[in-house]
Amino acid sequence: MLSVLFMGAGQLYNGQIVKGIIFMLAEVFYIIHLIPYTVKSVRGLITLGDTPQKMVGGRIIQGDHSIFLMVFGIISIMVFFIFAAIYIINVKDAVNVGRRRDKGYDAAAFMDSVRNLSEKGFPYLLLTPATVFILFLTVVPLIFGVMIAFTNYSSPNHLPPRSLVDWVGFRNFINLFKISSLGKTFTGVAVWTLAWAVLATLTTFLAGLIFAVIINSNGVRLKKFWRSIFILPWAMPGFISILIMRNMFNAQFGPINKYLGAIGIPPVPWLADPMWARATCLLVNLWLGFPYYMAMMSGVLTGIPQDLYEAASIEGAGAVQKFRHITLPMVLFATAPLVINGFAYNFNNFTLIYMLTNGNPTNNEYFYAGHTDILLSWLYKLTLEQSQYHMAAVVSIIVFVFIASISTINYLNTKSFREEDMVQ
Amino acid sequence: MKAPDAINISSAAAVGTDACTGGKASACIIVQANAGANDRIITEHPGTIAARTGEQPDIPGSQPLPAYKKRKANIRGMIVRFFIYILLAATAISCVYPIIWIIFSSLTPGNSLFSTKLIPDRLTLEHYKELFIEKDFGLWYMNTLKIAVLTMLFSLVLVIITAYALSQFRFRGRRFYLVTMLVLQAFPSFMTMIAVYLLLLQLNLLDSHLGLVLVYAGGAIPGGALLVKGYFDGIPRSIPEAAKIDGASSSKIFARIMMPMSIPILAFVALSNFIAPWMDFILARLVLRSASKKTLAIGLYEMVAEKTSTEFAMFAAGAVMVAVPITILFVVLQRFMIHGLSEGASKL
Numbered sequence: 001m002l003s004v005l006f007m008g009a010g011q012l013y014n015g016q017i018v019k020g021i022i023f024m025l026a027e028v029f030y031i032i033h034l035i036p037y038t039v040k041s042v043r044g045l046i047t048l049g050d051t052p053q054k055m056v057g058g059r060i061i062q063g064d065h066s067i068f069l070m071v072f073g074i075i076s077i078m079v080f081f082i083f084a085a086i087y088i089i090n091v092k093d094a095v096n097v098g099r100r101r102d103k104g105y106d107a108a109a110f111m112d113s114v115r116n117l118s119e120k121g122f123p124y125l126l127l128t129p130a131t132v133f134i135l136f137l138t139v140v141p142l143i144f145g146v147m148i149a150f151t152n153y154s155s156p157n158h159l160p161p162r163s164l165v166d167w168v169g170f171r172n173f174i175n176l177f178k179i180s181s182l183g184k185t186f187t188g189v190a191v192w193t194l195a196w197a198v199l200a201t202l203t204t205f206l207a208g209l210i211f212a213v214i215i216n217s218n219g220v221r222l223k224k225f226w227r228s229i230f231i232l233p234w235a236m237p238g239f240i241s242i243l244i245m246r247n248m249f250n251a252q253f254g255p256i257n258k259y260l261g262a263i264g265i266p267p268v269p270w271l272a273d274p275m276w277a278r279a280t281c282l283l284v285n286l287w288l289g290f291p292y293y294m295a296m297m298s299g300v301l302t303g304i305p306q307d308l309y310e311a312a313s314i315e316g317a318g319a320v321q322k323f324r325h326i327t328l329p330m331v332l333f334a335t336a337p338l339v340i341n342g343f344a345y346n347f348n349n350f351t352l353i354y355m356l357t358n359g360n361p362t363n364n365e366y367f368y369a370g371h372t373d374i375l376l377s378w379l380y381k382l383t384l385e386q387s388q389y390h391m392a393a394v395v396s397i398i399v400f401v402f403i404a405s406i407s408t409i410n411y412l413n414t415k416s417f418r419e420e421d422m423v424q
Numbered sequence: 425m426k427a428p429d430a431i432n433i434s435s436a437a438a439v440g441t442d443a444c445t446g447g448k449a450s451a452c453i454i455v456q457a458n459a460g461a462n463d464r465i466i467t468e469h470p471g472t473i474a475a476r477t478g479e480q481p482d483i484p485g486s487q488p489l490p491a492y493k494k495r496k497a498n499i500r501g502m503i504v505r506f507f508i509y510i511l512l513a514a515t516a517i518s519c520v521y522p523i524i525w526i527i528f529s530s531l532t533p534g535n536s537l538f539s540t541k542l543i544p545d546r547l548t549l550e551h552y553k554e555l556f557i558e559k560d561f562g563l564w565y566m567n568t569l570k571i572a573v574l575t576m577l578f579s580l581v582l583v584i585i586t587a588y589a590l591s592q593f594r595f596r597g598r599r600f601y602l603v604t605m606l607v608l609q610a611f612p613s614f615m616t617m618i619a620v621y622l623l624l625l626q627l628n629l630l631d632s633h634l635g636l637v638l639v640y641a642g643g644a645i646p647g648g649a650l651l652v653k654g655y656f657d658g659i660p661r662s663i664p665e666a667a668k669i670d671g672a673s674s675s676k677i678f679a680r681i682m683m684p685m686s687i688p689i690l691a692f693v694a695l696s697n698f699i700a701p702w703m704d705f706i707l708a709r710l711v712l713r714s715a716s717k718k719t720l721a722i723g724l725y726e727m728v729a730e731k732t733s734t735e736f737a738m739f740a741a742g743a744v745m746v747a748v749p750i751t752i753l754f755v756v757l758q759r760f761m762i763h764g765l766s767e768g769a770s771k772l
Contacts, residue, residue, distance in 0.1 A: 071622050122674070126589035127601070130582050130645050137642035138608050141619030148618070214512065219505055228755070229516045232523065235754040239703050239721055240743045243728055244522050247736060255525060287518065295758075351705070355725070380706070389618060404607045 023090050030083050038076040045073025066165035067153065074143050078135065148393035149173070155387035172394045185367040185378070186395065192278070193374040197347040200285045205339055207286060208293025209331060213323070215294075216301045227298070234291035242355040245284045246271070274371035277357050281372055284356055285346070293335070293342075300334045301327070340410045344403050350376040375399050523747075530740035551741040559723065560716070561742060567633065568702055568719045574637045576698040579644035583693055586649040588678060591656035592664070602650075609646035617710060624711060631713040639707055640700065648693045655689040656682060695757055702750055720746050 149172055153165045177183050215226050233241060248254050249270035257267040270280045304326065312322045353359060359373035359381065368386050369378045375395060382392035531547045555561040590602060620639060621630070629635030663685075664677045672680070683690070701708070705721040712718060724746070727739040 067618075067622065068626075071619060071626075123589040123593035123595045123598075126585045126593075130586040130649065133582065133638075133642040133645055134605075134608065136623060137620060137639060138616060138646075140623070141616030142608075144619035145616060211512075211515070214508055219501070220508065220512070226512055226516065229519055231755070231758065232519050232751070235751045235758070236523070236747050237699070237703055237750045239705060240724070240747050241522065243724065243739070244526050244743060247728065248522060248525065287522075351703070355705075358729075383618060384710075407609070408603070408606060 019093075023086075026086060038080055042073055042076065045070055045077075066151075070147060070165075071140070071144060074140055074147075078140065145393050145396060148389050149397055151390055153389040153393075154391070168390075172390050176391065176394055181365070181367045182391065184365060185369050188363075188366065189369055189373055189375055189378050192372070193347060193376075196278070196281065196374055197343050199282055200289070200346040200349070201339060201343045203282060203286045204289035204342070205293050205335075207290035208297055211290065211294045212297035212301055213327065216298060227294075230294060231291045233287050234289075234295070238288060239351060239355055241288060242284065242352055245287070246356050249280055249284075271357055272361055274361055274363075277361060277372045281353065281356060285349070285352055288352070289342075293338075296335060296338060297331055300331050303334075304330050337410055340406065344407055347374070347403060348376050348399075349374070350380060353377045354380065526740050526743055526747075529737055530744050532737060534737065551737045552745070554738055555741050555745075559727075559738070559742075560718070561723070561745075563716065564718050564720045564723045565745075567717060568721075571633050571637055571640075571719060572698050572701040574633070575640040575644070575701050576694050578637060579641040579648060579697045580690065580694050582641055582645050583648035583652055584683075584690070586645060587652035587656055588682065590649065591653045592682075602653075605646040605650055609650065617707075621710060630711060631717060633712075633717065636701075636708060636711045639711065640697070640704070644693075644697050644700070648697070652686065652689055652693060655686050659685050691757065695753070699750060699754075702746065 150167055150169060151165050152168045152171075175182060176186055211230060214220060215223055215230075220226070248256055251257055251267055251269050251272055254270070256270070261267060269276050271277050308326050309322055312326060317325070353372055353374050354377050357370070357372045359370035359377050361372075362370045366373075368381050368388070373381070376399070379392050379396055379399070382388040382395070530551055531549070533546060533548050533550065590598065624630045624635045624639075627635070629638065659682065664681055667677050667681055701719065703721060704719075705725055708719045708722055712722070720742070724739055724742050727735045727742065
């Protein structure tokens with residue numbers, strides 16, 4: 001139809017004048033303002049700039065800034081897609097109205113279309129603000145991050161505006177495994193990250209379970225008192241507790257070593273020795289994390305029907321058996337998604353590591369990383385401290401694929417998502 | 425006798441954690457009641473006691489225990505109970521100790537970590553005073569408060585409308601949108617940091633609180649919207665549909681039915697977005713450059729991380745002043761937190 005040639009033409013032909021003019025204006029605007037810009041920035045995206053910054057007679061002549069070119073390239077491609085979507089809607093609309101006219105109906109008046117749009121398009125309208133946010137604050141940065149992984153954007157030789165950045169293909173990915181210091185760091189840090197995430201989740205989960213069972217069992221008095229005290233570590237702002245802990249475990253002046261000294265135990269290098277530092281991280285995490293699971297499981301425990309326990313006692317089951325065959329399965333069933341989320345959270349628990357040890361003690365064999373660094377804190381150091389953006393991007397792609405697949409599987413397995421469309 | 429009561433209570437408690445206190449209190453009463461009949465053996469649930477004391481003689485197999493066995497069980501129970509209380513007390517001390525330690529450190533004269541004692545010779549408020557005179561503590565506090573309130577409002581609005589659209593409407597691309605949000609939610613913010621920095625630079629929002637609020641709110645959308653959407657899904661569709669038949673408009677249904685029914689989850693989302701800016705350090709450090717824009721987290725971190733523990737007492741004073749309101753807020757609204765988390769997770 002006509003609309004394929006020029007947006008809005010079809011609507012005009014159908015007699016929908018206002019709509020036609022709006023579509024036409026949109027296209028004119030895009031052609032005049034945005035096409036030259038799009039072409040320029042896409043070219044920039046491909047070449048990443050060809051004129052480096054020069055010094056001429058002591059004055060700096062600005063060259064191309066590769067990274068800006070890249071960001072604008074991505075944005076203009078997105079704008080192009082939005083325009084293409086509008087274009088397709090425009091053609092479809094003209095075709096639809098045309099068909100209706102062939103069948104003898106009148107083309108809808110402009111106000112009718114508006115009403116129709118506001119009814120059918122209502123959910124889209126509601127989603128627009130969130131979509132804009134997500135596009136610009138997450139999707140664009142994300143695409144940008146993925147692209148960085150295929151460039152040599154890093155200090156000292158490829159840092160704009162002084163010099164240009166180039167595409168390098170898969171070289172960074174190959175280097176991650178080929179260059180021995182990098183590969184060693186990556187595997188070392190990745191193994192510790194996994195071990196940390198598993199142990200941190202397991203210890204907090206078990207401690208939470210034990211205390212929930214104890215507090216909820218009948219022999220224990222002052223339930224409310226214990227519960228409110230145990231909830232305190234969770235209620236405290238996390239970074240403050242971590243900073244307090246960092247000082248408490250201070251090997252020279254910290255109170256813990258002072259007390260140990262008082263009863264004759266030599267000072268423990270809590271944060272200085274690699275193994276001790278890792279253990280301290282786990283210990284602090286246990287302190288911070290168990291109240292969360294305890295609170296969660298208390299809710300589950302009170303929900304277990306008492307007749308199950310009665311039936312079990314009648315059958316002659318002891319406390320241990322009842323715990324193993326009733327309490328544990330019920331709790332596991334109810335908290336499994338939370339545990340998996342907890343694992344993902346610990347995997348990315350940058351705050352704890354960074355604030356407690358800052359990744360130290362340093363490991364000389366590692367590439368800008370220490371013994372307690374997890375992947376995420378290593379990433380932080382690579383980007384913000386060492387400007388090794390290209391390697392950081394490669395590592396974060398790997399982290400992302402890992403975490404995203406875990407949480408997606410977790411979510412898809414929840415009952416509500418699978419049954420979602422059946423219920424409605 | 426006792427056993428049916430227990431079932432009722434447990435099912436009442438299962439309704440939600442806010443029923444917990446009630447459920448707990450009644451459970452305690454049962455313990456007391458049983459305690460009279462039987463010398464409080466450590467068992468897991470009232471049902472066991474009821475069965476052992478032979479309160480249900482009609483059930484075969486539950487005979488009263490011989491006396492010697494009872495005594496043995498008593499001694500064992502006492503030992504177990506003793507260890508349980510030791511464990512509880514030890515844990516309680518380790519939970520409270522860091523808090524007490526930091527409070528006393530903030531009141532002890534002398535500024536270094538070395539001069540702290542658990543029980544100081546003399547108490548002083550000088551560190552609190554220094555905090556306001558030597559540092560811009562008041563300014564940091566106001567900055568953080570402002571950012572926190574704005575982030576809360578902003579993200580709450582965005583989360584609600586997004587969740588509402590995803591929950592109440594069926595439209596093309598909905599499932600794709602859901603899965604995208606889910607994947608994005610799991611994304612570590614580091615990878616986006618450089619690009620976000622450049623974007624804010626271009627929009628002239630670098631080193632401004634508005635820029636930081638936008639970044640926080642944007643980050644809160646995917647996770648929060650999924651959580652609230654799950655909650656909205658749990659509201660039976662017959663309720664808004666009935667209102668629709670009665671002639672209520674979409675906006676009226678939204679304001680009069682959906683909102684009031686979702687207060688727990690909305691409180692949870694609001695609270696977690698209010699607290700997040702108090703804790704965040706990385707993004708704040710990336711976006712805010714000038715000293716006058718600093719938030720509490722940056723200010724406090726710099727006190728202990730950059731200078732080697734010489735400003736420790738001042739940090740302690742600052743930590744107390746941040747932790748007290750947040751902790752109180754948390755404890756007061758705790759039931760919303762727990763409720764929101766477990767509800768949201770089970771309905772995700």
